[in-house]
Amino acid sequence: MGIRKIDVKLCIGCNVCVDVCPMDVIRIDPVGNKAYIKYRRDCQSCFLCEVECPEDAIEVVSVHERRMVTAW
Amino acid sequence: MAPRVETNTIDGIDVLVAGGGIAATFAAIKAKEAGAKRVVQVDKGTVGKTGNSCFAAGVIHVCFPEDDLDDRVLRLTRAQGYLAQQDLIRDSLQESYSILEEMRRYGVRMVMNPDGTYRRMAGRGAYPIVMFYSTQLMDALRKYAQSIGVEQVNRVCLTELLTRNGEVSGAVGFHQHTGDFYVLRARATVLATGGTYYKGIHPGHRDCSGDGFGMAYRVGATLSGGEQNDQPANSMPARIDVGPGMNKWMGEGAFFINAKGERFMERYSPKLKERSGLPQITAFFCIETRMGRAPIYMDARHLGPEQMERLYQMLPLPQREFESVGVVKDGKFQKQVEFCPTGPTTRPGIVVDRSYSSRTPRLFAAGECCPPSAVVTGLAAAATSGARAGASAARCARDSDDAVDDNGLMLELRERTFAPLARPEGLEPEHVLLELQEAVIPYDVLLLRDGGRMEHSLKRVETIRDQDLPKLGAYDLHYLRLCHEIRNLTLTAELTLKAAIQRTETRNILREDYPFTDNVNWLKWIMVREEGQGQKWWTEDIPIERYPVAPKREVELAYLWRVPRDLGVVRIQDGRIQWVSEK
Numbered sequence: 149m150g151i152r153k154i155d156v157k158l159c160i161g162c163n164v165c166v167d168v169c170p171m172d173v174i175r176i177d178p179v180g181n182k183a184y185i186k187y188r189r190d191c192q193s194c195f196l197c198e199v200e201c202p203e204d205a206i207e208v209v210s211v212h213e214r215r216m217v218t219a220w
Numbered sequence: 221m222a223p224r225v226e227t228n229t230i231d232g233i234d235v236l237v238a239g240g241g242i243a244a245t246f247a248a249i250k251a252k253e254a255g256a257k258r259v260v261q262v263d264k265g266t267v268g269k270t271g272n273s274c275f276a277a278g279v280i281h282v283c284f285p286e287d288d289l290d291d292r293v294l295r296l297t298r299a300q301g302y303l304a305q306q307d308l309i310r311d312s313l314q315e316s317y318s319i320l321e322e323m324r325r326y327g328v329r330m331v332m333n334p335d336g337t338y339r340r341m342a343g344r345g346a347y348p349i350v351m352f353y354s355t356q357l358m359d360a361l362r363k364y365a366q367s368i369g370v371e372q373v374n375r376v377c378l379t380e381l382l383t384r385n386g387e388v389s390g391a392v393g394f395h396q397h398t399g400d401f402y403v404l405r406a407r408a409t410v411l412a413t414g415g416t417y418y419k420g421i422h423p424g425h426r427d428c429s430g431d432g433f434g435m436a437y438r439v440g441a442t443l444s445g446g447e448q449n450d451q452p453a454n455s456m457p458a459r460i461d462v463g464p465g466m467n468k469w470m471g472e473g474a475f476f477i478n479a480k481g482e483r484f485m486e487r488y489s490p491k492l493k494e495r496s497g498l499p500q501i502t503a504f505f506c507i508e509t510r511m512g513r514a515p516i517y518m519d520a521r522h523l524g525p526e527q528m529e530r531l532y533q534m535l536p537l538p539q540r541e542f543e544s545v546g547v548v549k550d551g552k553f554q555k556q557v558e559f560c561p562t563g564p565t566t567r568p569g570i571v572v573d574r575s576y577s578s579r580t581p582r583l584f585a586a587g588e589c590c591p592p593s594a595v596v597t598g599l600a601a602a603a604t605s606g607a608r609a610g611a612s613a614a615r616c617a618r619d620s621d622d623a624v625d626d627n628g629l630m631l632e633l634r635e636r637t638f639a640p641l642a643r644p645e646g647l648e649p650e651h652v653l654l655e656l657q658e659a660v661i662p663y664d665v666l667l668l669r670d671g672g673r674m675e676h677s678l679k680r681v682e683t684i685r686d687q688d689l690p691k692l693g694a695y696d697l698h699y700l701r702l703c704h705e706i707r708n709l710t711l712t713a714e715l716t717l718k719a720a721i722q723r724t725e726t727r728n729i730l731r732e733d734y735p736f737t738d739n740v741n742w743l744k745w746i747m748v749r750e751e752g753q754g755q756k757w758w759t760e761d762i763p764i765e766r767y768p769v770a771p772k773r774e775v776e777l778a779y780l781w782r783v784p785r786d787l788g789v790v791r792i793q794d795g796r797i798q799w800v801s802e803k
Contacts, residue, residue, distance in 0.1 A: 150461065167374070170265040170427045172396055172698055187698050189650065192426045193461030195537045195544075196269060196355070210423075210461040210541040214650070217657035218421055218458055219561040219667065220509050 150191030150213030151198075151206065156182045158205035165197035165206060173197075189214045225638065228395070229403040230260060230373075234617035235610065236390055236406035237261040238378050238432065241273035242599055243587025244412035245361045246319075246606030247613065248370040249326075251410070254614035259370045260404060264377040264396070264701060265427060268362030271414045272588075273599065275424030276357070277465040278534030279349040280599045282320045283313040284340075287347060290768070295346060296596060297769040299450045299497050301727040302743060303593045306767040307574055311608070316600040319607060320350065327360035329353050331534075343471045344495045354536050357599075376402050377701045378431065379637045381409065381439045381583070382629070388439060388583040389623030392633050396697050401634055405624075407617035408582050410609045411436060411570060415588035415597075416712055419653060419705075420563030420661050422454065423461045423541070427705075432589040433715070434708030436570045441580040442749045444760075445591030446568030446712075447719035451498040452729045453561035453667055455505065458515070462541040462557075466518075468534055470494040472527040474520035476505075476559065478513040488783050499728040502561050503780045506668040506730060507789060509560075510799065517556035528552065563657070564666035566729075567592060568715040571747065576609035582616055582623075584609040593745060640703040646693020649702035656684055656706065660713045669731040671721055678717040685710050718757070719746045726778035732797040737778040739771045 151173060154165070161181035165174045171190040174183050174197060183205075185191075191213045198206045234256035237248045240263030248261040263270055283292050292313050297304045320338075324330060331339045331351040343349035366372060378393035382405065390405040413432035417425050437443055456463040475494050478484050488504040489496040496504075505516055523531070528551050532539050542548035547555050569591035570578045576594075577584055586609035587595060587602040595605045640646065659680040660666060665673055689707055694700040723746060725731065725738040744759040764770045777785065781797065784790045790797050 167266045168269045170270045170424070172265070172375075172701065175397075190426075190698075190702075192423045193541060193544075194275060194424045195540050196274075199355075199537065199540065209544045211545060212421075212459070212461055215654065216421055217654065217661045219453070219506075219563075219661060219663040220514055 150193045150211070151185055151188060151208050153207050154183050154185060155205040156180070158203045159183050160203055162202060164200050164202065168196040168200050170194065170196070225634070226400045227403060228400045229405070231405045232622070233258050233260045233390065233404055233406035235259045235408050235410065235613045236404050237410045237412060237610070238391060239263060239271065239412035239414065239587070240265055240267040240269065241271035241412065241414060241587060241602065242358065242361065243589070243602040243606035244410070245358070245365050246603045247410045247412055247586050247610035249361070249365050249368065250607040250610030251614040252368050252370055254611040256614035256617050260373060260406070261365065261370055262373045262376050262378055262391070262393070262404065264375065266374045267365070267372045268358035270427050272425050272428060273602065274355050274358040275464060275537065276599050277468050278351050278354055279343050279467050280320065280352065281345065281347065282316045282350050282600050284317055289313060292347065294769050299499070300593060300596070301448065301450070302739070302764070302769070302771050303448055303727070303745065303762065305593050306769060308594050309596070311574060312595070312601045312604040315604045315607070319600065319603045323357070323361070323603070326364035328357050341471060342495065343467045345497065351534050353533065377704060378435065379704050380633045381435045383439050384624050384626055386440070387581040391435070392630070392637065394637055394697065394700065396701055399697050401637065403630065407620045407623050408584065408613035410584040410586055410613050411589045412586040412606055412609070413589055415565055415567040416563070416709060417454070417565055418563035418657055418660055418709060418713070420657065421456045421458060421560070422562045423463055429705035430567070430708045430712035431705070432570065432585065433568050434711050436578065436580070436583065436585070437711060437750055439580060440750055441578050441583060442571045442747055443568040443715065444571045444745045444747045445593050446566055446716040446748070447723045447746060448728060449566045449592040449597070450728060451565055451597040452502045453564050454498065455501060455559050456562050458558045458560040460541070460545050460547070462538050465535045465538040468531060469518065469520055472523055472531060474518050474523065477517050477519055477556070478508050479515055480513055484508055484513070487787060499780065502667055503730050505561055506663050507784050509663060510668060511789060515558045516560065518559050519556050520553040521556070523553060525551065561663060561667055563661045564716070565597070566666065566716050566720070568712060568719065568748065569594065575612035576605055577612055582620065584613045638700070640692045640694040640700055643691065643693035644695050647688055647691045649692055649699060649706045652684060652688045652692060652706050653709070655688070656681065656710055656713060659684070660717070666716065666720060667729065669720060669729060671733050674717050674721050678714070678721065681710060681713045681717060685714060715748055719748070722746055722757070726781060730780055735778055735781045735792060735797050736775050738775045739773050740775055
């Protein structure tokens with residue numbers, strides 16, 4: 149889960165999501181000038197991209213993206 | 221992929237600051253305000269959007285002028301198990317109010333009363349807390365730093381410090397998007413790269429990977445405190461990516477229940493209950509689990525509209541996270557949420573004095589890059605330590621020559637930085653991380669300790685160090701960053717376990733084979749530094765006689781064990797803990 153999708157119809161290629169992602173999950177496709185999810189497994193579901201996207205184009209779900217080792 | 225390595229050199233830096241959180245940003249601001257001409261702040265993400273600070277749970281522990289400073293020093297010192305550097309703790313508390321005022325001057329919005337005073341509310345601990353509006357805090361600080369001329373370099377992952385004749389002269393790293401090799405030469409360097417949770421269940425913290433500990437250790441800096449922390453772990457929702465916010469949820473009246481539906485914190489800590497300190501919460505979580513009463517849930521379903529409104533204001537990200545999985549719906553908690561401790565947060569920090577100067581010339585540290593004894597977890601201490609470190613670094617820059625470094629060393633560091641890219645067939649960092657996490661995150665390793673179990677984990681960590689790290693491979697620059705993070709995490713785990721094994725007592729963190737707090741022999745800091753190819757370990761006595769707060773010099777059953785013993789959960793036999801089975 150984590151970051152689910154970036155709606156290419158809504159994305160304006162402004163780069164905000166790329167800048168705010170602490171984990172370097174999102175990049176811009178230079179051909180279409182749209183954001184895309186490049187390293188989904190590193191998403192930590194922090195929601196910065198979803199909250200800061202000016203076009204409301206991103207959807208995140210707070211479920212661990214990869215296998216998590218927990219205290220128990 | 222062979223790296224396309226352009227070298228990007230930034231010379232003539234007065235103060236170089238590594239990190240993008242509140243400690244680093246305050247260091248950069250204060251260095252500039254103290255007269256440093258060129259201040260460069262480097263972060264592997266974007267300044268203000270990384271580390272723990274931008275996800276901090278809406279509260280700051282500030283010592284107000286009307287608070288009893290002596291009492292607050294006493295409480296923090298006790299919370300630190302008397303291992304605190306009390307002069308630093310006092311400095312930090314004393315300066316926290318003026319730092320708060322400065323934050324407002326820089327544009328940070330705080331929650332205020334209609335009469336213009338700060339709105340203080342109950343949080344964890346005895347003193348009320350101050351609240352702010354989530355990510356606005358770091359956004360404001362980042363912008364203010366830019367406005368006074370701090371140069372911010374984003375997406376550059378620093379890998380090593382530069383040195384010449386034992387003095388730190390800057391740092392090197394690489395840009396995660398362009399692949400350029402960065403050389404930053406500085407008269408003074410501040411490391412404020414945070415602590416770590418081993419990338420465990422803590423959204424908004426998985427980029428904190430002990431990078432500062434690794435960089436400082438590899439240039440021979442003295443580290444300390446790997447075994448100890450007043451916050452041995454945080455607690456977070458266990459199966460979903462939500463948090464942090466426990467302080468605020470508990471402050472609004474949420475509570476924990478165990479698998480039997482009991483509000484167990486009432487038993488262990490009748491007065492403060494869920495608002496107890498993190499050593500208590502962590503310990504009693506672990507004891508409940510050891511007794512077979514996990515899972516543990518947070519219940520916040522009873523919170524009313526007023527409380528929920530405050531949560532939405534202070535914790536917009538976690539509340540949105542809860543909504544995304546249906547825990548919160550229509551402005552109300554609909555379900556109980558399983559909680560467990562995060563990865564252990566003990567940190568082998570860079571030893572600092574009152575000016576946050578390390579024992580290595582021209583190297584300073586701030587925030588969670590320092591040992592717990594010097595800087596307690598939380599925004600206030602991170603900010604005050606950053607402010608002091610920045611001002612000290614500016615003074616050092618003013619009084620020092622231009623930094624020079626060794627060209628041979630530079631080539632070696634460049635090679636070391638990009639080495640995993642030459643091994644795309646190597647081990648994926650993700651898989652090595654999972655092994656490391658399996659060694660250190662389970663609660664019965666570093667939160668409920670036993671010498672034998674820690675030795676077992678240390679062997680696993682040493683195997684990772686010796687057999688896996690040299691084979692780490694990176695497909696591209698993103699994976700290259702992960703490789704460096706895993707290397708620093710492995711070192712952090714090694715130093716933490718070795719220090720924890722040495723501390724043969726229970727102090728803030730449960731140890732089954734040594735349940736006593738030994739104030740005769742263990743009022744000591746455990747220190748380590750790299751020497752040649754090896755490690756030098758030693759202890760230094762805490763100058764407790766010089767400090768205002770001191771415990772009785774005696775050996776006694778640790779408070780954290782006394783409570784479960786009195787409740788009949790454990791008994792002491794042959795000097796160690798025996799668990800009493802439930803009938």
